[in-house]
Amino acid sequence: MKAQKYNHVNSIGYARGMDKKDPLAAFRKQFLLPKVKGKPAIYMIGNSLGLQPKTTRQFIKEELDDWANLAGEGHFHARRPWLTYHKLSKKILSQLTGGKPNEVLAMNQLTVNLHLMLVSFYNPTPKRHKILTEDGAFPSDQYAFETHLKFHGLDPETSLIEIKPREGEYFLRTEDIISSIERNADELALVILGGVQYYTGQFFEIGKITSAAHAAGAMAGFDLAHAIGNVPLQLHDDDVDFAVWCSYKYLNSGPGAIAGAFVHEKYSKDFSRPRFAGWWGHDEDERFRMIKGFKPMEGVDGWQLSNVPILQAAAHQASLEVFGKAGISRLRKKSLSLTGFLEFLLLEIDPDEKHFKIITPKDPNHRGCQLSILMKNNGRKTFSLFIKNRVIADWREPNVIRVAPAPLYNSYEDVFRLCQVVKHAING
Numbered sequence: 009m010k011a012q013k014y015n016h017v018n019s020i021g022y023a024r025g026m027d028k029k030d031p032l033a034a035f036r037k038q039f040l041l042p043k044v045k046g047k048p049a050i051y052m053i054g055n056s057l058g059l060q061p062k063t064t065r066q067f068i069k070e071e072l073d074d075w076a077n078l079a080g081e082g083h084f085h086a087r088r089p090w091l092t093y094h095k096l097s098k099k100i101l102s103q104l105t106g107g108k109p110n111e112v113l114a115m116n117q118l119t120v121n122l123h124l125m126l127v128s129f130y131n132p133t134p135k136r137h138k139i140l141t142e143d144g145a146f147p148s149d150q151y152a153f154e155t156h157l158k159f160h161g162l163d164p165e166t167s168l169i170e171i172k173p174r175e176g177e178y179f180l181r182t183e184d185i186i187s188s189i190e191r192n193a194d195e196l197a198l199v200i201l202g203g204v205q206y207y208t209g210q211f212f213e214i215g216k217i218t219s220a221a222h223a224a225g226a227m228a229g230f231d232l233a234h235a236i237g238n239v240p241l242q243l244h245d246d247d248v249d250f251a252v253w254c255s256y257k258y259l260n261s262g263p264g265a266i267a268g269a270f271v272h273e274k275y276s277k278d279f280s281r282p283r284f285a286g287w288w289g290h291d292e293d294e295r296f297r298m299i300k301g302f303k304p305m306e307g308v309d310g311w312q313l314s315n316v317p318i319l320q321a322a323a324h325q326a327s328l329e330v331f332g333k334a335g336i337s338r339l340r341k342k343s344l345s346l347t348g349f350l351e352f353l354l355l356e357i358d359p360d361e362k363h364f365k366i367i368t369p370k371d372p373n374h375r376g377c378q379l380s381i382l383m384k385n386n387g388r389k390t391f392s393l394f395i396k397n398r399v400i401a402d403w404r405e406p407n408v409i410r411v412a413p414a415p416l417y418n419s420y421e422d423v424f425r426l427c428q429v430v431k432h433a434i435n436g
């Protein structure tokens with residue numbers, strides 16, 4: 009967005025005009041917007057917990073009704089039979105991840121899925137034992153890597169590589185990730201990064217990083233907690249080995265919602281890999297014969313452990329159907345414009361970066377909807393003004409405010425109002 013082209017951009021009129029022209033604007037009405045002191049909030053933390061679609065209650069109610077009326081028979085005769093409920097989400101999860109239906113599945117929680125995937129795809133040998141990840145990965149991921157290394161009798165000090173941005177920079181250059189992979193090629197077992205980094209908002213170049221990992225003889229996996237529903241993904245075409253995600257952020261499926269996993273089709277019939285199994289991953293034609301000997305389903309379904317938590321799956325389905333209607337490419341288009349607007353207004357407030365610095369990549373291809381704002385001074389004061397002005401954003405120690413306008417329900421007016429509060433805080 010260039011200043012001379014949009015010289016009236018910094019006005020509520022412009023923001024409202026953009027909302028009027030927005031082909032996705034009507035989706036906002038499909039969500040329950042939270043209130044602060046009785047008035048609608050400016051909600052900017054869809055990267056933490058997405059809003060509740062209005063249809064969620066009905067989806068859950070239908071399952072409660074089927075449970076009340078049919079009890080155990082609901083497994084076969086509920087309007088969405090519980091026995092096969094996990095298959096319903098495959099279509100839209102495929103669209104969101106660029107995975108084929110047999111490569112994607114809703115199950116468990118993100119960290120559980122990460123452990124399951126590490127069991128299958130991190131198989132160290134004395135020579136090839138290293139995991140390469142980004143410095144400052146989300147703590148749950150760090151703990152998963154640390155404990156898998158220890159489980160294999162390895163020392164994280166020598167077997168975990170955490171790549172840092174260059175001195176004075178805030179996010180990683182793809183070339184540096186690739187050269188680190190190349191330098192460690194002989195010893196590398198697994199490259200695993202966030203799809204979109206939770207702290208900086210950087211959208212990693214998944215295809216290039218995966219190719220480099222494969223060229224080095226390593227596996228490539230991604231934690232898509234901040235990527236799914238936020239940026240378009242092509243996991244199959246990018247040849248990613250596995251990925252995991254949660255669905256309480258951009259996927260709006262509710263607190264602690266059912267998570268998901270992707271396993272590339274090339275492993276669909278590879279039953280030789282180590283894995284931790286449960287009965288729901290067993291061949292569905294034989295599952296209820298209750299016989300000895302685990303026979304995995306083909307595809308990612310073979311990694312399922314347990315029968316489906318239907319009430320969670322219902323909330324997930326309600327939300328996915330909204331995504332199905334909006335479409336990830338239209339959402340991305342709006343997201344680029346909405347976050348571009350946010351960036352433009354922020355840079356107008358503090359062009360010389362005296363008060364804050366946006367540490368998310370400037371290149372829109374290398375970020376999702378989130379901008380991470382490193383506060384140079386008065387960070388806490390600015391954040392406390394947010395609350396007073398009904399802005400719900402998120403503070404990350406030591407000094408970063410993250411704001412994530414979600415294109416499904418945030419408006420240009422939200423972004424404008426948020427920036428007014430920042431302006432007020434900066435100018436006292």
Ligand SMILES: Cc1ncc(COP(=O)(O)O)c(C=O)c1O
Nearest residue numbers: 117118119146148206231233254
């Ligand atoms: C990037 C990332 N990974 C992992 C997790 C942990 O997920 P869960 O508690 O669903 O296992 C989160 C939670 O916010 C996250 O942001």
